[in-house]
Amino acid sequence: xxxxxxxxxxxxxxxxxxxxxxxxxxxxxxxxxxxxxxxxxxxxxxxxxxxxxxxxxxxxxxxxxxxxxxxxxxxxxxxxxxxxxxxxxxxxxxxxxxxxxxxxxxxxxxxxxxxxxxxxxxxxxxxxxxxxxxxxxxxxxxxxxxxxxxxxxxxxxxxxxxxxxxxxxxxxxxxxxxxxxxxxxxxxxxxxxxxxxxxxxxxxxxxxxxxxxxxxxxxxxxxxxxxxxxxxxxxxxxxxxxxxxxxxxxxxxxxxxxxxxxxxxxxxxxxxxxxxxxxxxxxxxxxxxxxxxxxxxxxxxxxxxxxxxxxxxxxxxxxxxxxxxxxxxxxxxxxxxxxxxxxxxxxxxxxxxxxxxxxxxxxxxxxxx
Amino acid sequence: xxxxxxxxxxxxxxxxxxxxxxxxxxxxxxxxxxxxxxxxxxxxxxxxxxxxxxxxxxxxxxxxxxxxxxxxxxxxxxxxxxxxxxxxxxxxxxxxxxxxxxxxxxxxxxxxxxxxxxxxxxxxxxxxxxxxxxxxxxxxxxxxxxxxxxxxxxxxxxxxxxxxxxxxxxxxxxxxxxxxxxxxxxxxxxxxxxxxxxxxxxxxxxxxxxxxxxxxxxxxxxxxxxxxxxxxxxxxxxxxxxxxxxxxxxxxxxxxxxxxxxxxxxxxxxxxxxxxxxxxxxxxxxxxxxxxxxxxxxx
Ligand SMILES: Nc1ncnc2c1ncn2[C@@H]1O[C@H](COP(=O)(O)OP(=O)(O)O)[C@@H](O)[C@H]1O
Ligand SMILES: [Mg+2]
Numbered sequence: 092x093x094x095x096x097x098x099x100x101x102x103x104x105x106x107x108x109x110x111x112x113x114x115x116x117x118x119x120x121x122x123x124x125x126x127x128x129x130x131x132x133x134x135x136x137x138x139x140x141x142x143x144x145x146x147x148x149x150x151x152x153x154x155x156x157x158x159x160x161x162x163x164x165x166x167x168x169x170x171x172x173x174x175x176x177x178x179x180x181x182x183x184x185x186x187x188x189x190x191x192x193x194x195x196x197x198x199x200x201x202x203x204x205x206x207x208x209x210x211x212x213x214x215x216x217x218x219x220x221x222x223x224x225x226x227x228x229x230x231x232x233x234x235x236x237x238x239x240x241x242x243x244x245x246x247x248x249x250x251x252x253x254x255x256x257x258x259x260x261x262x263x264x265x266x267x268x269x270x271x272x273x274x275x276x277x278x279x280x281x282x283x284x285x286x287x288x289x290x291x292x293x294x295x296x297x298x299x300x301x302x303x304x305x306x307x308x309x310x311x312x313x314x315x316x317x318x319x320x321x322x323x324x325x326x327x328x329x330x331x332x333x334x335x336x337x338x339x340x341x342x343x344x345x346x347x348x349x350x351x352x353x354x355x356x357x358x359x360x361x362x363x364x365x366x367x368x369x370x371x372x373x374x375x376x377x378x379x380x381x382x383x384x385x386x387x388x389x390x391x392x393x394x395x396x397x398x399x400x401x402x403x404x405x406x407x408x409x410x411x412x413x414x415x416x417x418x419x420x421x422x423x424x425x426x427x428x429x430x431x432x433x434x435x436x437x438x439x440x441x442x443x444x445x446x447x448x449x450x451x452x453x454x455x456x457x458x459x460x
Numbered sequence: 461x462x463x464x465x466x467x468x469x470x471x472x473x474x475x476x477x478x479x480x481x482x483x484x485x486x487x488x489x490x491x492x493x494x495x496x497x498x499x500x501x502x503x504x505x506x507x508x509x510x511x512x513x514x515x516x517x518x519x520x521x522x523x524x525x526x527x528x529x530x531x532x533x534x535x536x537x538x539x540x541x542x543x544x545x546x547x548x549x550x551x552x553x554x555x556x557x558x559x560x561x562x563x564x565x566x567x568x569x570x571x572x573x574x575x576x577x578x579x580x581x582x583x584x585x586x587x588x589x590x591x592x593x594x595x596x597x598x599x600x601x602x603x604x605x606x607x608x609x610x611x612x613x614x615x616x617x618x619x620x621x622x623x624x625x626x627x628x629x630x631x632x633x634x635x636x637x638x639x640x641x642x643x644x645x646x647x648x649x650x651x652x653x654x655x656x657x658x659x660x661x662x663x664x665x666x667x668x669x670x671x672x673x674x675x676x677x678x679x680x681x682x683x684x685x686x687x688x689x690x691x692x693x694x695x696x697x698x699x700x701x702x703x704x705x706x707x708x709x710x711x712x713x714x715x716x717x718x719x720x721x722x723x724x725x726x727x728x729x730x731x732x733x734x735x736x737x738x739x740x741x742x743x744x745x746x747x748x749x750x751x752x753x754x755x756x757x758x759x
Binding site: 144165180243 | 636638641642643644645646647648649652656657660661663
C-alpha cells in the first residue's frame with residue numbers, strides 16, 4: 092500500500108451562522124501519522140468528515156495527491172474512516188462486516204475469504220470471525236472497524252477518536268497497536284483526538300485546533316516545548332503561564348517583569364526587544380523544589396520563594412502546588428526516579444524555594460512594540 | 461422480553477383475557493360455528509350441521525373475486541410500502557419530527573367514510589380533477605376515474621399509508637444513520653447503502669408495516685364498495701352482500717373463514733421467514749389478533 096499527500100487549503104465550513112471551521116490549511120505528507128488535536132467542539136470531526144467525503148466545505152479545497160476531491164462522494168475516494176462509534180453493521184457477522192467492501196466490488200469468493208482472513212489476522216481477531224458485533228468488547232469492535240477500513244487498501248485512513256470509548260489501560264494498548272499497524276501498512280493516518288497524551292505519543296506531527304482554527308502544526312516535542320499560543324501551552328500538558336512584559340534584552344536573554352512573580356530570566360530563539368508584551372511559560376517538571384535556597388552560583392537561575400499548599404503523591408512523582416508570597420500558585424512535579432528516593436520529604440505548609448534555569452522557560456505570544 | 465413470574469400475574473392479565481374472550485374469541489367462534497350450519501329462511505342459521513357453505517366457495521365467481529382481492533391487496537400493500545419508506549426515512553432524519561408526525565396523524569381526526577367521500581369528490585365525473593381539466597379545455601367529456609380497480613388501489617393506499625409510515629418511522633428513528641456513512645465510505649452507492657445496510661436494520665418496522673397494511677386491505681369493504689363499482693368488488697363486499705341481501709349467513713361465514721385463513725397464514729409464512737429476531741413475540745401476537753379482527757370486521 093502507498094500513502095497519499097493530503098493538502099487542505101483555506102477550508103471553511105459553517106452550520107447556520109456558526110463557523111465550525113475557519114480558514115484551515117494543512118499539508119499532510121505521504122505516510123505520515125498526523126493528529127488533529129483540540130478540545131471537544133473545535134471542529135475536528137467536521138474536518139475529518141470533509142476529508143472523508145461526508146461534508147462539502149463552504150470554502151477552500153481538499154486535494155489528495157494533488158487531485159481536488161471536493162466533488163467526490165465518499166465511495167469514490169481512496170480514504171476510509173474508522174468512526175468514533177465504530178459503526179459496525181449490527182446485522183452482519185464480523186467476517187461479513189470486514190468482507191462488506193469486497194462484496195460490493197464482487198470480489199471472487201476465494202480471494203475474498205483469504206483477504207478477509209488476512210485483515211482479521213492483522214487485528215488479531217481470526218477467532219471471532221463468526222460472531223456478531225454485539226458479542227464483542229469495545230476493544231474488539233474497534234479492531235473490526237480498523238480491519239474493515241483497511242481492507243479496501245485506502246491511501247489515507249481517517250480515525251475519529253477511535254480510542255475514546257475504551258478504558259485507560261486498553262487505550263494505551265490499542266495506541267501501541269495502532270502505531271504498529273501504521274508501520275505495517277505504511278499509509279497516511281489522520282487521527283482525531285482530544286487527548287493530548289495520545290497525540291503526543293504516536294504522532295509524527297500534530298495540528299492543534301481550537302474554535303475552528305488551526306493554532307499550531309508541528310512535531311510533538313515542538314508543540315510541547317515551544318507552544319505558539321497561550322491556548323496551546325495550556326492545552327498540551329500542564330504549565331505555569333503568566334502575562335508580562337520584557338524589560339531588558341541582551342541578545343538571546345530577556346528579562347520579563349511579571350506582576351505576580353517578579354523579574355524572570357528567559358532565553359529566546361531570536362532577540363525580543365524590551366517593551367514587548369509576552370506570555371511566559373515554564374513546565375512543572377522543569378522546576379526544582381528545595382527546602383533550602385539554592386547557592387547563588389549561577390546568575391541565570393530564577394528563584395521564587397513560596398509555601399506548599401498541597402503535595403499530591405502519585406508513586407512515580409509528587410505534584411506540589413506552591414503558593415508564592417505574592418499569592419500565585421505554581422505547579423511543580425518532582426520525579427521519584429531512583430530507589431533511594433523515599434518520596435516527598437517536603438511537607439504541607441513548608442516554606443520552599445522554586446528554581447529553574449533561563450533555558451527552561453519559554454516565551455509565548457510575543458507582541459513586539 | 462422474558463416475562464418474570466410474579467404472584468399477581470394471572471390477576472393482572474384478567475381484564476385483557478376477558479376483553480379478548482368477549483370481543484375477539486367469541487365472535488370468531490360464532491363465525492366458525494355458523495359456517496358449518498344450514499341457512500335460515502330469512503337470514504340467521506338453522507341448528508343443523510352442513511358443509512354447503514364450503515361447497516359454495518368453489519363457485520367460479522367467488523374464486524375470481526378472491527384472486528382479485530389478493531391482487532389488489534398485494535398491489536396496494538406494495539405501493540403503500542414504496543411510498544412509506546421514503547416518508548419514514550425523511551421523518552426519521554428530520555428536525556421537525558413532531559410536526560411531521562402530527563401531519564401523518566391528522567387524517568385520523570376525520571371519519572373514515574368521510575375521507576372516502578372526499579375521494580369521490582376528487583375523482584368523480586363532476587369531481588375536482590374532471591372539473592379542472594374541463595375548465596382548462598383539455599377535455600369535454602369526463603374521464604372515468606372512479607369505479608375501477610385503480611381507484612380502489614389509490615384510495616386504499618391513501619387510507620393505509622399512515623399504518624405503514626408509523627412503524628417504519630419508529631424503527632428508522634432508532635437507526636444509527638452513521639451506518640449509512642460507513643457503507644458509503646466502504647464503497648456503496650446511495651441506494652446500495654440503503655438496501656444493504658438500512659433495510660436489514662429496520663426489518664421489524666418493515667414487517668409490521670407490511671402486515672398492518674396487507675391484512676386490513678385484504679378484508680377491505682367500504683373502499684371497494686364506494687369507489688370500486690362492479691370491477692372493484694372484493695371479498696369483503698361479497699360477505700356483506702351475503703349477510704344483508706342474500707341473507708345467507710353460513711355462506712358469509714365460510715367466506716370470512718377464507719379471509720381469516722389467508723390473512724393468518726400469510727402472517728405466519730411472513731413471520732417464519734424472519735429468522736432473526738426482527739419481530740418480537742408480542743408483536744407477532746398483536747399481528748395475529750389484528751389479522752383475525754380485520755378478517756372478521758372488515759371496513
Ligand atoms: N451537522 C451539524 N449541524 C450543526 N452544527 C454542527 C453539525 N456538525 C457539527 N456541528 C457543530 O460544529 C462544531 C464542531 O463540531 P465537531 O466537528 O463535531 O467538533 P469536534 O469533533 O472537534 O468535537 C460543534 O459546535 C458542533 O455543534
Ligand atoms: Mg468529534
